[in-house]
Amino acid sequence: MDSAILSFDNGASLSRQIVLSSVGKAARLNLHEWHGTTNADGAAAEVSVDVINAGTIKYSYAIDPKTPGSKATFAKARENLDVTNAASISVAAFANSPKGDFAEQGLGVASKANTASISKYSNRLCRQCEHSKRYSS
Numbered sequence: 517m518d519s520a521i522l523s524f525d526n527g528a529s530l531s532r533q534i535v536l537s538s539v540g541k542a543a544r545l546n547l548h549e550w551h552g553t554t555n556a557d558g559a560a561a562e563v564s565v566d567v568i569n570a571g572t573i574k575y576s577y578a579i580d581p582k583t584p585g586s587k588a589t590f591a592k593a594r595e596n597l598d599v600t601n602a603a604s605i606s607v608a609a610f611a612n613s614p615k616g617d618f619a620e621q622g623l624g625v626a627s628k629a630n631t632a633s634i635s636k637y638s639n640r641l642c643r644q645c646e647h648s649k650r651y652s653s
Contacts, residue, residue: 529553531578536570544569544630554591555581558614561591561641569630570602577609590642597637603630611641 530553536545547567554560561579578594593609608622619641625632 529578529580531576533576534573536573538571545571545573547573547575549575551577551579553579553581558612559591560610560612561593562608562610563593563595564606564608565595565597566604566606567599567602568604570605571600571630572598573602574598575607592640592642594640595638598635600633601630602632603627605632605634607634607637607639609639609641 530551532551534547534549536547538545545567546569547565549566550562550564552560552562559581561581563577563579565575565577567573567575574597576596578592580592590613591611593611595607595609597605597607599605602625604624604626606622606624608620610618610620612618621639621641623634623637625634
């Protein structure tokens with residue numbers, strides 16, 4: 517089973533959760549997604565995920581070029597990922613401010629034996645925020 521999505525939207529906040537589970541040992545899952553958003557001031561946020569031949573995939577993201585109700589202009593990106601028994605896993609996030617400040621985070625894992633797994637990977641990026649953090653286990 518494959519899922520491939522590419523999206524870009526000016527000024528919009530985007531979010532989604534995807535849960536894929538294979539049925540039987542022979543079934544394998546692939547997920548390929550990229551999402552980006554920007555605002556008129558030049559703040560942007562992007563997320564991407566690429567998983568090949570996995571047993572299970574649980575992925576969620578949220579991107580926002582500006583916090584609702586805030587006068588500050590900045591961008592936020594958030595991702596969560598759980599994958600079992602994959603050949604390849606990569607996940608990345610990027611956020612930047614109109615001033616050119618940016619934060620980026622990414623992770624990649626590969627296994628020829630389809631045993632690459634990630635559990636409870638999470639990142640939170642925010643440009644012009646003091647709380648940009650990465651959490652993973």
